[in-house]
Amino acid sequence: MSDNNIMRVALVGPGRIATAHLEAIAASKGEAQLVAVAGLPQERERTEELALRYGAQRAVHDFDEILSADDIDGIVLTVPNHLHSELAVAILDSGKHVLVEKPLANTVAEVDEIAAAAAASGKTVMVGQCRRFFAGAQEAKQRMQTLNGPVSVVHNLGVYVEDAAVGWWKSAAQAGGLAVGLNGPHVIDTMVWLIGSQPIRVYAQTRRLRDRWEGEDEAVLLVEFADGSLGTGYLSLNTRIPVNDRLINGPDGSMRLTDDRNLWVGEDLVVSEQVVPYINGDSAFEQQFIEFVTAVREKRTPQSGLAEARTVVAVMQAVHDSQSSGVPVELDLGTPSVNK
Numbered sequence: 001m002s003d004n005n006i007m008r009v010a011l012v013g014p015g016r017i018a019t020a021h022l023e024a025i026a027a028s029k030g031e032a033q034l035v036a037v038a039g040l041p042q043e044r045e046r047t048e049e050l051a052l053r054y055g056a057q058r059a060v061h062d063f064d065e066i067l068s069a070d071d072i073d074g075i076v077l078t079v080p081n082h083l084h085s086e087l088a089v090a091i092l093d094s095g096k097h098v099l100v101e102k103p104l105a106n107t108v109a110e111v112d113e114i115a116a117a118a119a120a121s122g123k124t125v126m127v128g129q130c131r132r133f134f135a136g137a138q139e140a141k142q143r144m145q146t147l148n149g150p151v152s153v154v155h156n157l158g159v160y161v162e163d164a165a166v167g168w169w170k171s172a173a174q175a176g177g178l179a180v181g182l183n184g185p186h187v188i189d190t191m192v193w194l195i196g197s198q199p200i201r202v203y204a205q206t207r208r209l210r211d212r213w214e215g216e217d218e219a220v221l222l223v224e225f226a227d228g229s230l231g232t233g234y235l236s237l238n239t240r241i242p243v244n245d246r247l248i249n250g251p252d253g254s255m256r257l258t259d260d261r262n263l264w265v266g267e268d269l270v271v272s273e274q275v276v277p278y279i280n281g282d283s284a285f286e287q288q289f290i291e292f293v294t295a296v297r298e299k300r301t302p303q304s305g306l307a308e309a310r311t312v313v314a315v316m317q318a319v320h321d322s323q324s325s326g327v328p329v330e331l332d333l334g335t336p337s338v339n340k
């Protein structure tokens, strides 16, 4: 942190989601100062344009320059999924905190490498599970106990994607499948967070309905929790009628959360917020960034920290393992997992 306790931040990865984070940094005003935007040499123009637009001190075209900089405290890392672990480890080794876009990594083994680097450096790792941070989602979390669980959570998350928006989506290894690697973290993270119990078993089937990519564009997953709760997720990139709808039922009540923002408790709409394209920045990205800065300042584990992210990645991996084997996968998250 600078002398006046302001976090000096760089964003690495000036792609599609970058502006949502840059808007959040700008909105944080006194909390943080944007020092640099960093990209690859071949995207110089985009990097410089973003640096200028968001008032960064400099544009950087070499990742090593970010690592060696001594005027940067924290990094917002928005590179493709398969690069998260390698770059996050390098960032931690260089003595900087990191907010990594979801998923933290594509495998649990990679998460464990990041955890080892975090332990060695003493620096903070947070994962960008932005959807938790909407007021509607936060209110749902506050009210979970009133349902007197165990509960059932059913989450349908369907979008329509005509073709791969960026090259790495075409590769299952890079994207972590596809629907599971892109939207799986949203569904799995909020399910685990809301239920607040450990996942113990996962059964899933995935499909590829269109030949535009290697990975799955459909997934259906059933997660059993230690407290008896059930989470059901449906992920689709083929939904011409977009949907983002969670139904949460317990013995003593029902809630429904749509678009992460509109919360019904029974039949009463108790929180409502307009949907805006996340690329323009939104309240969730703002709250997420504030949580990152505050956790670093207070030297505490952030919401959506390493342990929570490891659970999400373990469930994502179990989804693919269950699809391959055709049977449910038992999870023992209490012990370090062995990875393929």
Ligand SMILES: NC(=O)c1ccc[n+]([C@@H]2O[C@H](COP(=O)([O-])OP(=O)(O)OC[C@H]3O[C@@H](n4cnc5c(N)ncnc54)[C@H](O)[C@@H]3O)[C@@H](O)[C@H]2O)c1
Residues within 6 Å of the ligand: 012, 013, 014, 015, 016, 017, 018, 038, 039, 040, 043, 063, 078, 079, 080, 081, 083, 101, 102, 103, 128, 130, 166, 181, 182, 278
């Ligand atoms: N929270 C959300 O709702 C949400 C939405 C979209 C994307 N994401 C996540 O954000 C991440 C980025 O996704 P995207 O859609 O913006 O992808 P993208 O491909 O548009 O952007 C990635 C950027 O990183 C750059 N990059 C790659 N290697 C780099 C390096 N070594 N140094 C600097 N820059 C480098 C690329 O050139 C590109 O500009 C992914 O992990 C994705 O899952 C999250």
